[in-house]
Amino acid sequence: MDPTLTRIAEAEIEAEEAGARPASPWRNRKLVAGAVIVGVILVSTFIGGLVWDTTLARAATSPLNLPPFWVDGGSMDHPLGTENSGRDMLALIVVGSPTTLRVGLIVALISMLVGVVLGFLAGYLGGAVDAVIRILSDTAMTIPTLAIMIVIAAYIPEMNATTMALIIAVFAWAGPTRMIRAQVLSMREQGYVRMARLSAVSDTEIMFREMLPNLLPYLAASFIGGMSGGILAAVGLEALGLGPQRVPTLGMIVSQAIEGSAILRGMWWWWGFPAIILMVIFIGLFLIAIGLDEIANPRLRGART
Amino acid sequence: MGDDLPRPLGPAELSRRRFLQGTAGFALVPITATLAACEGGSPSPGGEGDGDSRRARTLRLPITSRIASPNLWNPMAPGMRDDAGFQCALSEPLFMLNYETSEIEPWLGEEFTPNETLDVWTLRIRDGITWSDGEVYDADDVVFTIELLRTGPAEINFAHAIEMQKWVRSVRKVDPLTVEFTLTAPNPRFQLDYFSVKIFRSIVILPEHIWAGQDPLTFENYDPEQGWPVFTGPYKLASASENLVTWERDPNWWGAKAGFQELPEPEFIEFEAAETEEILVARASNNEFDFLDDITTGAYETMHGRNESMVSWNPDRPYSWADPCTRLFSFNTALAPWDDRDMRWAVNFAVDKDEIVDIAYEGSTTKAAMFFPPYEGLERYVQLLEDEGVFEEFPILEHDPDRAAQLIESKGWTRSGDGYYTLDGRELTLQIDTPTEATELSRYAEVIAEQLERVGIRASLRRLAFPTFADNIKLGEFEAASDFSACGSVSEPWYSMDLYHQRRVAPVGQASGGGATTTGGNGVRWANAEYSRQVDAMASLPLGDPRIDEHFVAAAREYLRDLPFFAAAHAKKLYSHNTTYWTGWPSREDAYIQPPVVWNSSHRIIHNLQRA
Known part of the structure; x- marks a missing residue:
């Protein structure tokens, strides 16, 4: 027997002997920690939007190049400082953080939707359908996506957060498709699927009513991973100056800091704060993904300690 | 093991490894940049002239991008880079x-x-x-x-x-x-x-x-064994690669033999690629370069703080020299509602040009009433308009949001609940095109967009690659643009004014112009018969002829009345010279010629340099 499974079984027996019910796998510490981190960011920016003047995120609304309030020359009027076009850093972060998360959310939604449909079709139906989808997704994964996204972004008349998310999503479907296809290939030979097939249940019902619920933890983990990937790609585009023009995002702030020689000028607050927020978001999403991964995979759960 | 087998369960294709790689890569960007910037923390020990070393005998200049064709020295061929010594070392002007x-x-x-x-x-x-x-x-x-x-x-x-x-x-x-x-x-x-x-x-x-019988478009004009490229300048090409071009002084230069000029003091001129402002400034701070071509105010102040030998045209703010191509805000006058001059004037009243100077330029330039650079030969004409009271009649520099609102509302627009003007259910919008490559143009476009939002015009920016940006202006496929399409006049006004002659107007979708500028001329599609008549009358008058004045004033009145575009600010070039190894650079106090070092007129500068 797999030693990991043995450990899990032993742990469950110990728990039962101690009179406790087995802990719900959803009470995973990493999942909870990640959700709290992302939640705090969202709640903070939501509250920030209520209590702070977000119009200060526009150019020419504040004095230029002020440091944070605890540094000489700083002011409580702009607690996190300002940058070289007179934008308030706190307002930029309050407006930019949810926008950045929204980009990730759109990318993840689209890529997962396409991935679920294509992955199920390929994995369950097999044959020519599988061959075509597999070739398409394998080909898509070999494309140097950042280079192509740069070209596409350069030709977009007016870039906003949604447009950018759609561009990224165009290239983000191949990964989920391959992952889901592999899982479906494994699941379609399981007893309950065979039974459903023998009971003359339609293929669509088998795929999306019988098999899909069993994949939900994987899909959730994949969704979070897609979100992180979407944010990362968006930050890459924005850092190259190809992001939205007037809607602040964390990547756009970093891009403007690069253009404005912030590091050279010692304006650490200009790139430092958005970079910290981005890292916190990534860590939060990463923890959520690991947590979901452990929920879906007993081997990982057992090896946790 | 094929793809058909199930993969280990995990968060899909954004694997942990890829995720961590990406995150680490992102985190490395600021760290690397910080380290790079820190390299330039203090000048090199040899910063006092460095004796008779090769560096002390060399003029070192940066180029901001690599040279795609380092062996192409044919000035007739598209693609030849003439900013790496061709103009200031190799060829001489008449x-x-x-x-x-x-x-x-x-x-x-x-x-x-x-x-x-x-x-x-x-x-x-x-x-x-x-x-x-x-x-x-x-x-x-x-x-x-x-x-x-x-x-x-x-x-x-x-x-x-x-x-x-x-x-x-x-x-x-x-x-x-x-x-x-x-x-x-x-x-x-x-x-x-x-x-x-x-x-x-x-x-x-x-x-x-050398050139007789050669195809002017395909001839490379490069053969070190034959001593090519051959021109008349005081330097010969020693070597050329994508990153570095080296010129060596020619002891047999005609000018020294003919008693025209002595040989220039720098024995070598080197052009080296340095692609970002951080790298440029760090290396210049370390005395690796003798001249920097246009940096931002903040970068200059940081660099000057690190290395006082790096000096600018002006010792104090604005440090910069005014470039000939005045920065503009242009309308497509073929498109409603911007085909109405009152609407264009409303935008002008909404724009605070002091704020453009303070915010977009961080104080490194000045306001411009007309679309001419502030050089002596043209300032006379702008002063003429002042003297004639033209600017009282057309207060081009006035920032008056109330007047802007009044003009917009006189056309039937009303301000809706969200603060933007609407008419017949349509919102008053203005899309401003700006080239991706020019941060300066984007920055003032951003400021103007914010100013327009304040008065109720929904403004948006569209960043385009420069060739697309220029083509759109030529073809009239834009609504407004931050541009420099009036570029051309330096000592007399006719050239820039003629770029807006009505003969250059073409329907939207067809190229306007015929001018030598990248945007062709009259991309704003402004047709004013009286303006064009006055410009034609100036065309054949000798330079400096006093009869030019009355035609100029009449044409300027037409321009200001219709205002198809307006000057956002004088263009700035914050050049910085290094006095560690070389002195004799032009400056505001010693303005013997304009300060760019890689122009064809820069021979004057090279010949004026002395060892420090």
């Missing part, structure tokens, strides 16, 4: 316009004079000039070059071919040092526009003995 005095100074040419009707020009070349291979430079070379431009394909030589085809009916050698040009029409600016380095470059005369 004449050079001094922006500071508005005088045309002789170099290879001695004089260039028109007849009374301004349609026959006679060029007199300096005696004793030789090419770097020893052959004599004479009238035959000039005639050969002009004939090549006149009869060659339009693609050659930075649009000079088009101008020669337009203006030169015939060119002939009178004697070995004299050439006569017969023009198709009177042109008082023939010498100024094409032979005097008006902006950056002018027509390059070619050695006939």
